[in-house]
Amino acid sequence: MNDYRILVVDDEEDLCEILKFNLENEGYEVDTANSAEEALKKDISSYDLLLLDVMMGEISGFKMANVLKKDKKTANVPIIFITAKDTENDTVTGFNIGADDYISKPFSLREVIARVKAVLKRTATVETEKIPERITYQSLIIDITKKKVSIDEKEISLTKKEFEILFLLLQNKGRVFSREDILSRIWSDEVYVLDRTIDVNITRLRKKIGVYGKRIVTRLGYGYCFETE
Structure with a gap:
């Protein structure tokens, strides 16, 4: 059993449920939101990782990430962007905002799980380095x-x-x-x-x-x- 909480934000409800099911099978605690507006009502700081779709309604994944990175409480929450767009400019934009990884649709669930594990392991190590005396x-x-x-x-x-x-x-x-x-x-x-x-x-x-x-x-x-x- 893993002790990590993940929030999946995507306007495709079916995709959210598929990701939730498979990540929960890996032992993670998973919540979903079908818009950035819905996600921002949650306590984002309580999550260890966000899987965030780029192309959503009024508030895109990029806009939501910008909001989170400007808030001290959520600035250090890792983000993996998920998007149907696969251009170099979008990838660069995502990483400039502070993304920890970037997955393009269509993707395999094995790839998602592998990337989630890698980011959680990497960010856990970084957190351990930020320690008091x-x-x-x-x-x-x-x-x-x-x-x-x-x-x-x-x-x-x-x-x-x-x-x-x-x-x-x-x-x-x-x-x-x-x-x-x-x-x-x-x-x-x-x-x-x-x-x-x-x-x-x-x-x-x-x-x-x-x-x-x-x-x-x-x-x-x-x-x-x-x-x-």
Whole structure:
């Protein structure tokens, strides 16, 4: 299961439903809108990605994207443009606005899914790079710059993977990460890694952070999260 929300905006209702069905089969949470006007009534900042048709009624996909990019709350939401137009000028326009990718109709669903996964992975990495110097929860402190963890000002010795898992979970308190999510983010460059490897690292991490270990909760069938309540 993926923990990403996607908004599909296209005036072709059938196409919206097809994309919704197939993306939900991949584990994404998907909403649809059949116009830019309808889409702009939603909380765009709550989505991890927009699939946005260019050729729509009064407000085109380009116009909608311009609106979003000028708003601080939505400026960083990734956009993949979908369009029947396939000219160099339109592609350049899309990327100049701030598009993360551009898909021309007709397209294969496999291509759409592959591009969605690529953009989400890429933008997730970028978001991880935009980090504060330290993250805290009560007396648990992660010093991002020095790559150190301390509890009550006493340094805790963690391996690189344990540190990265704790950082991921604490930075996103309350958000459930599946084993697949953790593997793709922390073991992204390693080909053969078993799910069991994550469980072992989580178990060790819980022991090392003492009373805060119980905050790393297992959601059976879903994954792990750091709970604060």
